[in-house]
Structures are given as C-alpha cells and as structure tokens.
Amino acid sequence: MFEPSGDKGCSFGVDIVKRYIKKSILEKASVGLMVFIFLNGCRPADQSSSSSVSKPSILNGLDINQIDRIVISDRKGGVTLLKNGADWNIGPPVSFPVHIPMLIQFLVQLEEAELEQRVHVSEMDYAYLNLIDPAAAGSAENLDSIRVELFSNSTHLSSRFILGGFDIPDDRNTVMFSGEKGSARRFIRLLNAADDEVFLSKTPLFYAVPSSDLWVIRKFFPSNGIQQIVGLMDGKELWSISRGSAFGKLKITGLPKERKLDIKQVNLFNSFLSGGVFAGIVPQGREAEYMERDEKLELHVVSFDGRRHQVVVGKLIEPIDYRDPSQNLAEGVITFATPQSPEQVGAYAVQMTIDAPDSILQERELIPLFEDRVIILESQDIAPLLQLFPSAEN
Structure with a gap:
C-alpha cells in the first residue's frame, strides 16, 4: 500500500x-x-x-x-x-x-x-x-x-x-x-x-x-398483467392461455394432453412484461441475421388494460458481448462473484412490438421498443412458453 x-x-x-x-x-x-x-x-x-x-x-x-x-x-x-x-x-x-x-x-x-x-x-x-x-x-x-x-x-x-x-x-x-x-x-x-x-x-x-x-435503457412500461397469451406458428394459432383476473384460473385451449402447462411459465412472462429488463439490443442494421429461423414463432399478448403486444421469436443465441467475470481476475484476487454457466446466459433474439399510449412513449425511462429493432431476451424469460410449440427447435 x-x-x-x-x-x-x-x-x-x-x-x-x-x-x-x-x-x-x-x-x-x-x-x-x-x-x-x-x-x-x-x-x-x-x-x-x-x-x-x-x-x-x-x-x-x-x-x-x-x-x-x-x-x-x-x-x-x-x-x-x-x-x-x-x-x-x-x-x-x-x-x-x-x-x-x-x-x-x-x-x-x-x-x-x-x-x-x-x-x-x-x-x-x-x-x-x-x-x-x-x-x-x-x-x-x-x-x-x-x-x-x-x-x-x-x-x-x-x-x-x-x-x-x-x-x-x-x-x-x-x-x-x-x-x-x-x-x-x-x-x-x-x-x-x-x-x-x-x-x-x-x-x-x-x-x-x-x-x-x-448503457441502454432496458426498462419496459408498467403492465397491468397478462390476460391472454396466444401462440402462433407460421401465422396459424396453435394454443391460447387466458384468465379472467390476475389470480383467476387459467383457461387453456389447443394444447395436446401430453403437454402440461406450468403456472410458472405464465408468471415468468407476466413478470417480464410487468417491468422486466432485456439482456441487450442487436446493433442497428443487423436485425435480419438474428431473426432467421425455419419457422416463424409468435406470441400475441393481451394485457388486462386492453393493450396488445406482439413478440416474434428469432434465433437462440448468447447475449451480445457476454463477459465471464472469472476471466477478469488478476493473480491473488479473491472474489465472491458467481460465474455464469452457458445454460444461464442463453438468450433469444426477439422482435417486440409494444402497444402503449402516448403518455408512456414520452417517458424516457420507460422507452418503447420499435418494430424495426431486435432485442435479446434471456432464456428464462421466454423459453418456458416456447416449449409449448410442437417440433420447434428452441
């Protein structure tokens, strides 16, 4: 010293x-x-x-x-x-x-x-x-x-x-x-x-x-909770999950009997849209390469206040510029940071169109996502719902 x-x-x-x-x-x-x-x-x-x-x-x-x-x-x-x-x-x-x-x-x-x-x-x-x-x-x-x-x-x-x-x-x-x-x-x-x-x-x-x-604003506008989630593949509706109130019983249509729906799957996505953050944003001009996949998977989300949001799912990737903390340690240093495994850092590229009133769009700390931008979502936020799609390689 x-x-x-x-x-x-x-x-x-x-x-x-x-x-x-x-x-x-x-x-x-x-x-x-x-x-x-x-x-x-x-x-x-x-x-x-x-x-x-x-x-x-x-x-x-x-x-x-x-x-x-x-x-x-x-x-x-x-x-x-x-x-x-x-x-x-x-x-x-x-x-x-x-x-x-x-x-x-x-x-x-x-x-x-x-x-x-x-x-x-x-x-x-x-x-x-x-x-x-x-x-x-x-x-x-x-x-x-x-x-x-x-x-x-x-x-x-x-x-x-x-x-x-x-x-x-x-x-x-x-x-x-x-x-x-x-x-x-x-x-x-x-x-x-x-x-x-x-x-x-x-x-x-x-x-x-x-x-x-x-450094990016990664915050969504406050949501009143999800009333319905509809899963579509190549434009065709496959399944629907809905509820009458925030704590109401789930109504499920279109899912095969062998596919079980865990309430956590809906709660995770509900939590994400109710103020969660995304892992990163794809550089402008490179959206197309991140959205390529054989089938088009979509999630249409309806909140209790009547707003409708669209999520188009792209490739399964790893977050942009992910840095393993353990690689930055100098000799003789002790750290309590927990290194993440590849399973923990997996993420999806998605194109999200948010329906929001002008009063929300004008608030810089609750920035909207525009149709031509692609963001990165961590697997834990979206993968549980993607598992409901048949034969989709997630």
Whole structure:
C-alpha cells in the first residue's frame, strides 16, 4: 500500500445530481464484479513541493455540464455516448437511448474524483498495473485496462485517461470495516500531458463500463398483467392461455394432453412484461441475421388494460458481448462473484412490438421498443412458453 501524501487535490464541490435530475429518482446501480490487485514495483512520487504546484485534474479543465461526448473502451471494443440537446444516446451501431441513472452515477464519480497521490511508475510496470492503453498497437489479450475519453464540442476541451488496477490497504481492519471496494484506491494514468502521469484515487469509477449492453435503457412500461397469451406458428394459432383476473384460473385451449402447462411459465412472462429488463439490443442494421429461423414463432399478448403486444421469436443465441467475470481476475484476487454457466446466459433474439399510449412513449425511462429493432431476451424469460410449440427447435 502507498502512504498518503497529505495533498488531497482539488475539490470540485458541485452538486451534479441536482443539475441533472429534477423529478426522477436515482436508481442505485450495483456492480457485481470488483477487481483488485496487489501492487509492487512502484513508489510514491516526491511530494516535498506538492503544496506549491497545482495537481492535474481528471477532467483537464472540462466543465462536467459541457461534456457532450464520452468514449469508454477496452481491448474488446467500447461504447460512445453522445449528447444531443438534453438527450443522451449510444452512438452507432447501437443507436439507442442511454440509461440516464447510470450516466448520472458516472458523471457524479467524475466530478468527485480526486487525484490524491502522484506515483512514479515505469513503463515496464504498466502491464502489471493494468495501465497499458488498450488503443495502443500490440495490446495484450489479457489486458483489463479501460480507456476513457471526454469531449466538449462547445469549448473544444478534452480529457483522456486510463483506469488501471487497485491498491488494497495493508491494514486488514480497514478492509474489514469499509470493505475492499470502500478502502481500495485505483491507479489512473493521465494521457493529457506530454509525459504521462500516474495517480492513485479513492474514486474507483466503476461506472466506466465499455459495454453498450449496460448503457441502454432496458426498462419496459408498467403492465397491468397478462390476460391472454396466444401462440402462433407460421401465422396459424396453435394454443391460447387466458384468465379472467390476475389470480383467476387459467383457461387453456389447443394444447395436446401430453403437454402440461406450468403456472410458472405464465408468471415468468407476466413478470417480464410487468417491468422486466432485456439482456441487450442487436446493433442497428443487423436485425435480419438474428431473426432467421425455419419457422416463424409468435406470441400475441393481451394485457388486462386492453393493450396488445406482439413478440416474434428469432434465433437462440448468447447475449451480445457476454463477459465471464472469472476471466477478469488478476493473480491473488479473491472474489465472491458467481460465474455464469452457458445454460444461464442463453438468450433469444426477439422482435417486440409494444402497444402503449402516448403518455408512456414520452417517458424516457420507460422507452418503447420499435418494430424495426431486435432485442435479446434471456432464456428464462421466454423459453418456458416456447416449449409449448410442437417440433420447434428452441
């Protein structure tokens, strides 16, 4: 562990939550994976003259309110967030609204980030500390560093930095009291100056996620519950499940006697349409390749408020850009994250047409799904109903 230098850096002191959120309620995001590494081969910089020298900022002079483009990337790819007026969207090929609560959390962390301690790190140690620029040619395949770029078109200012590994305190009591997440500091390599500088910061910037799947709005409008589900194959109605009330007895027509209907099959799909989230969205322009299958399977859903929704089922796939948490662990790290098996991450591509009133369509946090977009549903949300189709390869 590095001893603190005593220089706490500049404090921005701006209440960004009040700036960005007026009426909506912040959703608390959770991070299931924390990566920590034990450090060596580097030392604190000489802080004897730090009081007379201004410390660099992670924002590099940017006003947090004037940022209109954010690029977050790693060796596997990345995501671009673009601001247009008051709206934020994910750039092509995803082209979908940004999940605003997550963006707010990220901006809050940027505003609060303090570069507390400058450290001397040789380029030979960049790989060990996860400070190699993933955009650099010849980056290692096991590289876990994250590159963040911030831009302001109105001021022509920008900032670039690398998020690296973590410094865990040697004091086990501190770790036990605050937890590893609360007590660790993160290595941040600034790319703004001619000579790269490396700092330790208590702000981990966990919301700097380079996967577009975690930035899309994945929330459905509230549903009043499902009254009827109709299964169709190649345009022909095969079976129907209906009930008179939310807790009424199910009425089933069209199912062969050997096919048993579990109430959980309906409840799972009911729960999904009543505010569930989808696993991802297919990049714009690639919808056709995800919807190819020999037979056309459809689910027509009628809710108790009279709205009708259509679900056309495409291929059984795996979620876009799925990342196994166990592959991101550094040597000597303990994690309580549960790796997912292939059975747990299976998913279907579906084209969903939602019937919703204008009042709901105008609410950005309850974004509709348009007819020309294809989303990814986890198997657990839809597979139980697909099992009711005869001879359909699911």
